Amino acid sequence: MARLAGGISIHKALIPGMLMFGVFFVISLYSKSKCTPTTTIERPDIYTVNRTSTERKIFIDCGANVASSVQLFRETYPGGKEFIIHSFEIDDRLAPYFKAYSNHVLHCPVGVTSKDGIMTAYSESAWSPDKDKNNGKDMQWGGGTLFVDDFERADETGGGKRKLTHRKGVSTIDLSMWIQRNIQIEDYVILKLDVEGAEFEIFQKMLKDGTFKWIDKLYGEYHFHQPIQFSQSKKMAIKYEVEKRGFPLLEWVAEYRTYSDFGDLHPIKVKPETRGKTGIVYRRCSAEDGKPRVALTIEVGMTRKLAEKVVAAAMAYIPQIPITLFVYGDFVDEYPNLVRSWARRFEVGIRGNHPYPHGHVEMIMGNWAKEAGISTELRMEEIGLDTKFYMPPCDVTDIILAQGRHRQWRIIKPIRNVKFVFTEPLLTVAKYYKYRDVERVPKALRIIDNQLLRSNGGVLSLDTDHPDSYMIIVFLLDYLVENSDYQLVTMDDCIDGT
Template sequence: MTTGTRSIKFLAICGLSFTIGVILTSIHRDFTYNTITQENKPRPVVSTSYFGSHGDKQHDDDHKSTDIGPRKILLDCGGNMASTVELFRETYPDGKEFIIHSFEIDERLAPYFSPYEKHYLHCPVGVASEDGNMTAFTESAWAPDKGKNNRRDMQWGGGTLYVDKNELKDTDTGGRRKLSHRKQIPVVDLSKWIQENTRKEDYVIFKLDVEGAEFGILEKMLKDGTFAWIDKYYGEYHKSQPVGISHSAMSLIIKNVQTKGRKMFDWGAERRNYADFATIHPKQASLIICNTTDRLNYCLVTCSLKLINDLLLIPDSTPGEEGQIYNKCNGDKNLAITVNVGMTKKQAVRVLTTLKSYKIKIPVTVFVFSEFAEEWPELVQAWAKDYTIGLRGNHPYPAGHFEKMSPNWIREAVISSEMRLHELDIKPVFYAPDEDGGSVKEQLKNRGFRIIQPAINFPPKLEPLLTVENYYRFRDVERVPKALRMISEKLKTSDGGILGLDTDLPDTYMNLVFLLDYLVENSDYHLVSLNQCLD
């Protein structure tokens, strides 16, 4: 999706439910157990990581310059373990283009943010309804005898600015939420911060998930008119938290935000989900850009069947059926070759360069991990000129683990891998996961993928496996015929089908030319593309 000419508004995502850097207004302070102090206000700590740079100069350039045009910015208040940053970067449209600001009150979590570029970490800093200082109550370090957190066996990370009387008194264990780590930190007036650091022509998404402290911030934002800077609002409301405000007052703030501010969409990064995930990533459909007044927004449109087909992520004309597993070809003696690329560039280049140099053009589908494509984009784009590119996943997982994961985790992996190839103008239709359990198959079906699981694999995945006795104890020149014989016998058993090779095995490179010579000169198989195989 191109964005070069888009007019965009500042993206502010503020707060993950487990780490809270937000404070209520001074109203009802007699009923809360923390207060903002003004004396000796420290300057908020800003650890800047913007395309690998550190310091405040790039921060100042990004936020004060009037010459850089509209920006996309994510404000992540309550960053926790960077789960919002990770989910946003991996699955949100144009997520890599956003400047991200994360506010986190627990300095022990700062290392989690270090891998991300174009990112600013404010830590330990909270967000509030006014500038000042406040005690941050954060979770104690884990130990075998720590006990349950809020009656659950969990290590939630981060903490809160608001505690009840019992938690306040229990300095040893920290009470029911184990909030024994306590420190005075600076807090910033978030409403003022947004107005001072963003412009209305920027694109702003605002996420606020801060264990009840959101009510004071939202009330201040409504008073200041700050929702005029906001384009989208994500978060959660926590009416049960001890923030010293009545339920009726909370409900009124929620209603006013809905009517005078922005509709809130739920954001649950720890669940790998946000409320409009399915809208942003519709099944077998595409988002298009539509122009509204002076800015461009993402939108879904209802249109003619022909136009819908033109927009499909996987064209309707693609052979095969979505979510179906294919290991054989239609037609007698048809054989399609696939190459699974691992994460090792050197081995992959050897195999693919040898394949390209063969005396005739061989139709091949090359399956890659999206993180390999991120690391070597120009290489994968070059391969796409000669071969069909399919997906293996986002990255390798330990054997047997991927299909056992939560459906939301699998969904994130599938969509993230798909998006990374789309960023390279490659639209894959075939997916060859290492595991194809029920949840994996369902998520791939939702995206329209044809699932490829070759009937013949080298190295073999089933008996007889390669062992020292039957294979590895031999010299190179002796292993070649043994490998080719294994492949030939499997081909006879399956009467052709789909043959899968793996670049991570060095012998794939060693055997390749001899294998192609056999298939082209001495076999009766018809080498076809996967499209022809499934047609």
């Protein structure tokens, strides 16, 4: 559907071709009949097309590298799981990285340019301990380029400053014509181009063919430094013409886990009336009439069998008591119906997108923490749940605190994680693990009770990844309900006024 000034829409018939999806390796094969170039029509930013119910959502990933863009798009882009993704990559050694993704087509080794043909792909040498730096940096770049300078081309042994020793003839396609032959104008199409200089000839051809009518959003990077046969002034002129048609090239930097409109696409969704405050780590509960309060939580691990046993026992307990479950985004993704059923009985918060080895979550940097949080928030949205409570599976670092504050989540940490870790002094073989189940129960409960006494109540957590959480849960609830002086409260009531 073309966009015209004044809000007029024009439908254009799909040029014969075939969109291929659902397979792993696809070499782009399409009709060789020529497509008549169309007049370029400027695309007003203010006009939104009313699309048909049959439209598809398509992400074209050019310069796919190690599937980092596929991962970032699937994990963090709103509705990203609904898109068919076409990835184009010239280095076939990277193909295994794409195997795990469904609703995805890998075109590899295939380069995108302005014409069909065969070109030499220059890719990085395999890593070895004595490998020199790539462009002055100790990195394994992956991927490659179709454009090299004379020195890199001549240096077949060392590959020049970018170590481009892996050389192979690959098929190239006219991306402009591929889009017209395989995409309908009614489809919603996001094009990402990170192709080491090929973008200039591709955009020039798209401008000539009128192919921007097929595109809705453009991500990527201009590579003005690449040794291509265009002057700097011509490169700037092409950039200007693309922007003139309403397509500023939005930055997409998958290796840094971000893109330029990340913040715009992920507005804050915590309701203003949510109790508690941002920037605070809640461990203790507010007291009422001097009576200590306890908010019980369950940290759900990635093992469904263990998680279901603990949660089912808590759900079956009479009388019903308030409990908040904290889940990983990957668990929600794997078992959406299960989490949705739990949410009918319990409050559900988030832990992050997936577990890390012990001690590593604390070391991740800002954009990685941001990706983890947004990914999990989106998985919750996909099953109709809001996110307001966040319990990171580690100590709260400045980066994690900043992420929680930015998203306005209420950060929760228990006074005592009931994770029976071997290295803890109270849980040695001699003091705990050598005993039978029936003898470990009172020992575990006594540890929990001592923690509650020292903190005068607070947030108490069981971790489903430890089997003893299931073993003690009913006995723990019996104690809290029948024999303790603690008032069991919701997480909202716990943090309100704290």
